[in-house]
Amino acid sequence: xxxxxxxxxxxxxxxxxxxxxxxxxxxxxxxxxxxxxxxxxxxxxxxxxxxxxxxxxxxxxxxxxxxxxxxxxxxxxxxxxxxxxxxxxxxxxxxxxxxxxxxxxxxxxxxxxxxxxxxxxxxxxxxxxxxxxxxxxxxxxxxxxxxxxxxxxxx
Amino acid sequence: xxxxxxxxxxxxxxxxxxxxxxxxxxxxxxxxxxxxxxxxxxxxxxxxxxxxxxxxxxxxxxxxxxxxxxxxxxxxxxxxxxxxxxxxxxxxxxxxxxxxxxxxxxxxxxxxxxxxxxxxxxxxxxxxxxxxxxxxxxxxxxxxxxxxxxxxxxxxxxxxxxxxxxxxxxxxxxxxxxxxxxxxxxxxxxxxxxxxxxxxxxxxxxxxxxxxxxxxxxxxxxxxxxxxxxxxxxxxxxxxxxxxxxxxxxxxxxxxxxxxxxxxxxxxxxxxxxxxxxxxxxx
Amino acid sequence: xxxxxxxxxxxxxxxxxxxxxxxxxxxxxxxxxxxxxxxxxxxxxxxxxxxxxxxxxxxxxxxxxxxxxxxxxxxxxxxxxxxxxxxxxxxxxxxxxxxxxxxxxxxxxxxxxxxxxxxxxxxxxxxxxxxxxxxxxxxxxxxxxxxxxxxxxxxxxxxxxxxxxxxxxxxxxxxxxxxxxxxxxxxxxxxxxxxxxxxxxxxxxxxxxxxxxxxxxxxxxxxxxxxxxxxxxxxxxxxxxxxxxxxxxxxxxxxxxxxxxxxxxxxxxxxxxxxxxxxxxxxxxxxxxxxxxxxxxxxxxxxxxxxxxxxxxxxxxxxxxxxxxxxxxxxxxxxxxxxxxxxxxxxxxxxxxxxxxxxxxxxxxxxxxxxxxxxxxxxxxxxxxxxxxxxxxxxxxxxxxxxxxxxxxxxxxxxxxxxxxxxxxxxxxxxxxxx
Numbered sequence: 046x047x048x049x050x051x052x053x054x055x056x057x058x059x060x061x062x063x064x065x066x067x068x069x070x071x072x073x074x075x076x077x078x079x080x081x082x083x084x085x086x087x088x089x090x091x092x093x094x095x096x097x098x099x100x101x102x103x104x105x106x107x108x109x110x111x112x113x114x115x116x117x118x119x120x121x122x123x124x125x126x127x128x129x130x131x132x133x134x135x136x137x138x139x140x141x142x143x144x145x146x147x148x149x150x151x152x153x154x155x156x157x158x159x160x161x162x163x164x165x166x167x168x169x170x171x172x173x174x175x176x177x178x179x180x181x182x183x184x185x186x187x188x189x190x191x192x193x194x195x196x197x198x199x200x
Numbered sequence: 201x202x203x204x205x206x207x208x209x210x211x212x213x214x215x216x217x218x219x220x221x222x223x224x225x226x227x228x229x230x231x232x233x234x235x236x237x238x239x240x241x242x243x244x245x246x247x248x249x250x251x252x253x254x255x256x257x258x259x260x261x262x263x264x265x266x267x268x269x270x271x272x273x274x275x276x277x278x279x280x281x282x283x284x285x286x287x288x289x290x291x292x293x294x295x296x297x298x299x300x301x302x303x304x305x306x307x308x309x310x311x312x313x314x315x316x317x318x319x320x321x322x323x324x325x326x327x328x329x330x331x332x333x334x335x336x337x338x339x340x341x342x343x344x345x346x347x348x349x350x351x352x353x354x355x356x357x358x359x360x361x362x363x364x365x366x367x368x369x370x371x372x373x374x375x376x377x378x379x380x381x382x383x384x385x386x387x388x389x390x391x392x393x394x395x396x397x398x399x400x401x402x403x404x405x406x407x408x409x410x411x412x413x414x415x416x417x418x419x420x421x422x423x424x425x426x427x428x429x430x431x432x433x434x435x436x437x438x439x440x441x442x443x444x445x446x447x448x449x450x451x452x453x454x455x456x457x458x459x460x461x462x463x464x465x466x467x468x469x470x471x472x473x474x475x476x477x478x479x480x481x482x483x
Numbered sequence: 484x485x486x487x488x489x490x491x492x493x494x495x496x497x498x499x500x501x502x503x504x505x506x507x508x509x510x511x512x513x514x515x516x517x518x519x520x521x522x523x524x525x526x527x528x529x530x531x532x533x534x535x536x537x538x539x540x541x542x543x544x545x546x547x548x549x550x551x552x553x554x555x556x557x558x559x560x561x562x563x564x565x566x567x568x569x570x571x572x573x574x575x576x577x578x579x580x581x582x583x584x585x586x587x588x589x590x591x592x593x594x595x596x597x598x599x600x601x602x603x604x605x606x607x608x609x610x611x612x613x614x615x616x617x618x619x620x621x622x623x624x625x626x627x628x629x630x631x632x633x634x635x636x637x638x639x640x641x642x643x644x645x646x647x648x649x650x651x652x653x654x655x656x657x658x659x660x661x662x663x664x665x666x667x668x669x670x671x672x673x674x675x676x677x678x679x680x681x682x683x684x685x686x687x688x689x690x691x692x693x694x695x696x697x698x699x700x701x702x703x704x705x706x707x708x709x710x711x712x713x714x715x716x717x718x719x720x721x722x723x724x725x726x727x728x729x730x731x732x733x734x735x736x737x738x739x740x741x742x743x744x745x746x747x748x749x750x751x752x753x754x755x756x757x758x759x760x761x762x763x764x765x766x767x768x769x770x771x772x773x774x775x776x777x778x779x780x781x782x783x784x785x786x787x788x789x790x791x792x793x794x795x796x797x798x799x800x801x802x803x804x805x806x807x808x809x810x811x812x813x814x815x816x817x818x819x820x821x822x823x824x825x826x827x828x829x830x831x832x833x834x835x836x837x838x839x840x841x842x843x844x845x846x847x848x849x850x851x852x853x854x855x856x857x858x859x860x861x862x863x864x865x866x867x868x869x870x871x872x873x874x875x876x877x878x879x880x881x882x883x884x885x886x887x888x889x890x891x892x893x894x895x896x897x898x899x900x901x902x903x904x905x906x907x908x909x910x911x912x913x914x915x916x917x918x
Contacts, residue, residue, distance in 0.1 A: 046205050065204035065249055066239050066590075080510035081503020083724070085674045086756040088237040089303050090387060093674055101276070101305040107236045108306065109229060111206050112251050121503035134501040138493050146500030147674035147724030153501060155301065176386030177300020181674050181725050201590045202543065241757060242593050 052113045054079070055123030063110045070094045070105035073120060081121035081150045085179075092178035095151040096120045102158040121150035124157060133157055136191035144182035152178045156192050165196050201239070205248035212255050212336065215363060219250065220338040223360040226250050230272060233299070233307040234315045257310070257365065260284060267369040271310025271333075275299065275322070278309060288369055290376035290395065290478075294325040297380050300387050310364045313349070316356050319390045319414035325378040326367060327411035327419050328395030334366040343368065350418035374399045374407070377477035379470045383457060390414050391458040392467040394446075396474040398429070405429040410442075410475075414457075415450030415467055422446035425471075434479040443471035496722075507724050511680045511692045513749035517546055519742050520592035521752075522582045523762065524574040526605045527831040528621060531572055531581065533602030539584055542598050544591025546746055549583040549738070553745050556710030560733055563798035566834065568708055568737045573625045574603065575796035576831050578762035585742050585750065608831035612770060612793050615830050623796055623829035632794060632802050632827035644809050644823040644881050652785025652820030656776025660857045663772050664849035668765040668793075671838055675724020677763055678753035679735035681743035690717040691740055696730040708737050709744065716740075728837035732764040732799070767801055767835025768793040771812065771849040776820075781863055781871045786813045790825040790846070792835070799834030802827045804842035810882045812846030814854065815891045816872040817918075821881045869895060870910045875918045889915040 050063045050072070061076050070087075073079040073096070085093035087106045094105040097119040125131035133153050136142070143149040152175070159166060159174045166174065171189045180188070207226075209215040219226055227246040229235055230253060238244035257272035260281045267287050269278065278284050279295040298321040299307060312322040313333060323346070332343045335358060349356050358364065376397040382388030392414045399407035408429040410422040425446035432438060452463035476482075499505030536548045551558050551571045558567050570579050581601070586592030609615045609623065615630040623630050631640035653659060675694060684690040689711060695701045698720045706713055723730055739752040754763070769792050776785035790809055794801035809825040854872075858865035873891040880886060892915045899906050 046203055048206060064201060065206040066201040066246070068236060068240065074510070075512065078512070079503075080506070083507070083674070084509060085676070087240040088756060089233055089299075090756075091674060092300065092302065095302050102302045103306050104233075104302045106240065107232050107303070109206075109232055109236060109249065109251070111208070112229070112232070112253055114208070126502050127498050127504070130498075130501070137501045138497050141491055141494060141497075143494065143497060143500045145674065145723060145725040146494075146497070146505055147507065149500045150503040158301070173386070174301055177302055179387075179674065181672055181727070241755060242590075242597075 053117045067110045069108040069110045072110040093151040095154045132195045136194045140187045140191040142187035142191040148180045208251040216338040219361045230311045231306040231308045233303050269367045271364045275304035288373040290378045294378040324411045324413035325395035328397045328409045329369045332368045335362045336365050337361040347421045375478045377474045379474040394471045394474045396478045398478045410446050415452045422449040439475045443468045446471045508692045509678045516749040518589045519752035520596045521580045522596050524579040527577045527608035528606040529574045529603040535600035538598040539595040542595045544587040545595040546585045556707045560704045566797045612828040630829040642825040647820035649787050649820045649822035653776040657779045660775045666769045671727040671729030673725030676759040677734040679739035680751045681739040682749035688717045693720045694723045696726040727839045732836045764836030766838035769845045773853045785820040786818045788812050788823045794827050795832040795834040797834040799836045801835045808842035808846040811843045813881045814850030817878040
């Protein structure tokens with residue numbers, strides 16, 4: 046069964062035909078071509094598909110797309126773009142907080158929701174909040190540095 | 201999965217009618233954190249999904265001497281709710297240790313119970329808090345004590361036409377604590393977890409509930425261990441003895457997360473820590 | 484040039500990564516793209532008795548199946564040319580690809596796989612290297628008589644690396660310390676699961692979008708499978724979502740390419756995280772038996788090491804890994820008498836492949852745990868034991884290489900400093916430049 050799903054994507058209204066079992070990640074990546082959110086595990090474990098729904102970070106791979114009806118979805122593509130980077134994107138780039146880059150969009154999206162909630166997080170708060178985003182290259186130290194740099198840092 | 205139906209009822213009555221109509225053909229979808237991976241990995245080919253996220257079941261309130269939590273309340277809501285922090289802080293403590301920020305923003309308390317994993321974190325503390333669940337169907341409603349709710353891994357007493365509406369925690373919720381051991385600190389299922397509730401009369405224990413997770417096919421209440429504490433003053437020796445008795449009630453298995461041997465050893469320590477924390481004994 | 488040395492530089496292509504516009508293989512899509520799911524062996528060892536796709540072909544959305552018969556070239560790939568792209572017969576490990584189903588989407592392909600009537604006669608597998616070396620063990624490679632890799636045409640199964648006279652050295656030693664070290668398999672678990680996209684491009688070439696870590700190397704393996712020359716394959720790589728050695732192995736490119744050739748359409752074949760964890764190459768298991776002769780003053784005079792490497796069901800990278808591991812298994816220490824005896828053993832596990840610091844680390848971990856055990860036995864500070872024996876310029880390694888520009892002592896001093904450990908002056912005064 047296919048249904049029409051309407052929601053807001055990065056501030057613009059979207060209508061798309063989806064299957065019941067399509068996840069938000071399927072729809073973003075394969076129906077709409079927004080491939081910034083990555084498919085790392087399809088089970089909510091890795092964090093590479095993290096997106097923002099009504100202000101909260103969620104796993105796009107765990108959300109049945111139709112449940113997004115009427116919601117406001119923001120992806121990495123909505124945070125900033127080349128020539129007009131979000132401060133976190135700039136900081137991740139400057140601090141080398143990415144290596145293979147596959148976890149990076151999820152990391153930046155999670156970090157955005159952290160700073161929305163706690164504008165000046167401590168190192169412990171960063172580590173706890175970001176613990177759901179896995180990086181296998183081992184950029185965790187630089188990720189925390191980049192977030193500190195944007196938030197102004199707090200000892 | 202071309203032909204899976206989707207229903208998003210906007211009130212409870214509609215949802216119950218759909219469940220009555222469809223019976224075993226309906227799969228109830230809440231936060232999706234357990235259900236969707238099963239679909240993504242083809243271990244579940246559902247016929248129809250009924251999404252219950254629009255039923256207004258995400259409340260947390262105090263009423264009639266009970267803390268009432270709608271089944272749609274998320275882990276994040278529980279973790280951040282001032283009423284939970286005041287009346288049942290151990291529940292918030294458990295919520296904080298489950299999953300990640302993003303999964304806590306989606307996953308619900310009802311889902312954690314209905315999924316009936318023997319290792320579920322909220323479940324084990326709710327079991328210790330002597331919670332009951334309110335089940336509704338188009339034919340009526342009933343409340344079931346959590347200790348009678350689980351019948352096996354992934355199995356509960358719920359009928360196909362019933363919806364888990366609400367969790368009810370009797371107040372006051374005593375002095376309670378939750379402890380968990382996972383393979384890492386975050387984003388991990390419990391190797392073993394424990395919830396305890398003590399009613400303390402000065403420093404004497406007048407009642408105890410001990411619940412243990414990942415140690416048996418269902419989350420477990422350990423009544424023999426509980427009885428050991430009643431009328432006694434808790435100290436390190438009694439706690440150690442009681443923890444051993446609690447774990448003896450389990451029947452742990454070897455799996456990819458831990459061996460039965462390890463679960464027994466670690467479980468004893470986890471129960472002891474929870475007891476010490478609830479009793480306010482240092483260390 | 485020097486203005487850049489020692490200074491952090493923003494990553495090349497990094498802007499695409501932070502904005503989400505970097506294109507990884509799974510981000511590539513084409514109109515009308517088909518999807519592949521693979522039928523895998525349900526058993527660790529068995530024989531295919533029946534393979535019936537009649538129900539599969541009735542599944543809505545299934546376009547067709549791909550079997551070994553569809554391979555235009557040879558059904559062989561791998562570093563040692565011993566692995567089958569699709570195995571229709573003698574199954575050697577759980578998860579080995581038997582055939583593929585191609586569908587309009589992944590759900591259809593998966594339903595097609597589940598509809599295959601597969602009849603397999605299960606045989607007793609062997610998972611333990613020492614069991615596999617017994618004379619009556621199940622034979623992993625049909626048509627052979629032993630589970631040991633043969634390094635030459637004379638049938639040599641034990642690789643020997645020899646320096647000095649280990650028997651004499653052990654006799655001379657004041658103490659003999661023995662230890663067995665067992666190392667389990669390890670998965671790369673790169674964030675990007677294995678995936679490939681293949682199609683016939685506008686020049687008529689087979690184009691493959693790959694995350695290969697070694698393009699030319701893989702191209703050389705793929706050409707004979709497709710029966711195409713290199714000029715007929717446009718192998719597009721460059722963007723790897725984490726590899727760590729795991730993308731030195733072909734898991735998807737061969738099957739995606741074959742499907743694109745057969746069905747004349749763009750094809751995507753991607754593994755789920757579960758498939759990636761369960762069925763792709765690992766850093767293999769190793770077991771080491773160390774027998775070390777040491778003098779009262781801490782000087783190591785002899786090291787006899789037996790090395791056993793679990794290759795899994797095919798060679799993977801293992802025979803080479805076994806040799807490389809052996810060369811370094813005595814550690815970064817000056818030992819005049821060394822004997823290393825190394826074996827590569829087949830079991831019914833997934834083929835073992837490269838991973839970060841491939842095979843060298845395995846031996847060195849064992850060597851250094853053995854050093855700690857020796858220090859304990861002598862009642863000596865383990866730092867001191869390592870400092871006494873660490874390589875200096877001009878020392879000789881097990882395979883007779885003379886080491887130069889050594890930094891072991893300097894690295895240990897720095898590590899101690901970072902860990903807040905104060906080393907005694909007599910150690911701090913030592914240098915890798917002289918003994």
